[in-house]
Amino acid sequence: MRPLLRRDRDAVSAVIATILLVAITVVLAAVLYIMVSGLISPSGSGPQIMGVAVSKTTDGTNWTLQIVSTPLGLTPAMVHLQLVAPNGTSIVYKTFSALNWVADGASYTGTGTSIRAGDRLFVDVVRFPLDYQVVISSSTVLYTGVLR
Known part of the structure; x- marks a missing residue:
């Protein structure tokens, strides 16, 4: 008899x-x-850049760093100002809220609890003459420029 199922x-x-x-x-x-x-990066996180306009006060005794644009949600306690000498030595590295004019030669003036366009940093021209580098950073570098 033949098997009904065949093996294949x-x-x-x-x-x-x-x-x-x-x-x-x-x-x-x-x-x-x-x-x-x-x-692919998430659409909500764009570049973190701060727009800053550097000038001297009308009497020429201070540099004014006016914030023109800023990422949302930054506070003076989160953002650092670093002033670097032309030879590369870091002279000041403090948060905006910790800056002290007498000790650091720099101060922050802002309105409210967060950093906004129109807020200003003042830097002493005598302590920080031409060619000092300015670096503003948080978790990343937001602005870098030279005092001129």
């Missing part, structure tokens, strides 16, 4: 080949997703 070994290898093909496709799709997702 080719069918087994076709099933295995299909499973392997699907598994490889899934792995490649996952790798491609990981590579592409690293290139």
